[in-house]
Amino acid sequence: MPIALISDIHSNYEALKAVWREIKDAEKIVCLGDLVGYGASPNEVVEFIRKKMEKKEILCIRGNHDNAIAFGTDWHFNPYARQAVRWHQQVMSIKNLEFLRRLPVRLFFKYGERSYHIIHGSPRAPLDEYLFPWLPDSEFANCLSYIREDDLIVGHTHVPMLKVIGNRRVINPGSVGQPRDGDWRASYALLYEDGKLEFFRIEYDVEKAAEKIIKAGLPEFLALRLFEGL
Structure with a gap:
């Protein structure tokens, strides 16, 4: 069986349920x-x-929105995101906020013959740096120089990506709850023991999530x- 890669659910319980199926x-x-x-569904998610x-069905790390909501570090967010952060802080249970505070910033695992380093942003700025697919290969090579593992798996951009640098890779499964690549459907990826990677999209009840x-x-x-997937 493969390992499933998901990211950036962003309190979208409808998208999460669809992907989980x-x-x-x-x-x-x-x-x-x-x-x-x-x-609008932070506690449910x-x-x-x-x-x-x-x-022990999931490995999970902390993202920049998790961090902002858990610790109040929203000073660099745009007004829409900041308003959402403060609403989350009001409606989320203490137990769920504590859970976010305890999430690690990075984790590691081995699967098949390859080792993987997982982080939300990048090794250079774990919570905040965006590794977009259109960046030059030199940026990805520099990021990989910060880690020992074969491959780096990130989120944060909401854009699916497979970037191959020599015999190493930078992978992003895209966003479950708020894709930003022009496709509104929830995004995820499957990683196989032989290193093969597949990307998938799934429709969900977007009307309910928006309502x-x-x-x-x-x-x-x-x-x-x-x-709009934007």
Whole structure:
């Protein structure tokens, strides 16, 4: 069975449920952070992931929105994101906030003959740097020089990516809850023991996710962007 790679759920419980139906039989699930932020179902998402972690079904790290909501570090966010952060802090349970605070910034695993380093942003700036697919290969090579593992798996950009640098790779499964590559469908990837990687998209109840955002009093922009994949 493959390992499933997911990232950037962003409090979108509808997208998470749709993806989970597809990956629930995977050998393990690896989550690259940002469980929360933007969307309207933070407690549902965190409780779902927390219970799966208790059963050792998921490896999960902390993203920049998880960090901002857990520790109040939202000074560099745009106004929409900052409003969502403060709403999350008001509605989330203490137990779920504590769970976010305890998430590690990076983790490591070996699968088949390859070793993997997982981090939300990059080894140079674990929570904040964006490794977009269109950056020059020299940027990816420099990031890989910071780690010993064969491959680096990141999130944060909400854009699926496989970048090959020599015999090493930088992988991003895209975003479950808020894709930004022009395709609104939830994104995830499957990693196989021989190193093969496959990307997938799955439709979910985007209307319900957007309606929840509006009803919560969050910015309408955060609901509308779900339909555009931007």
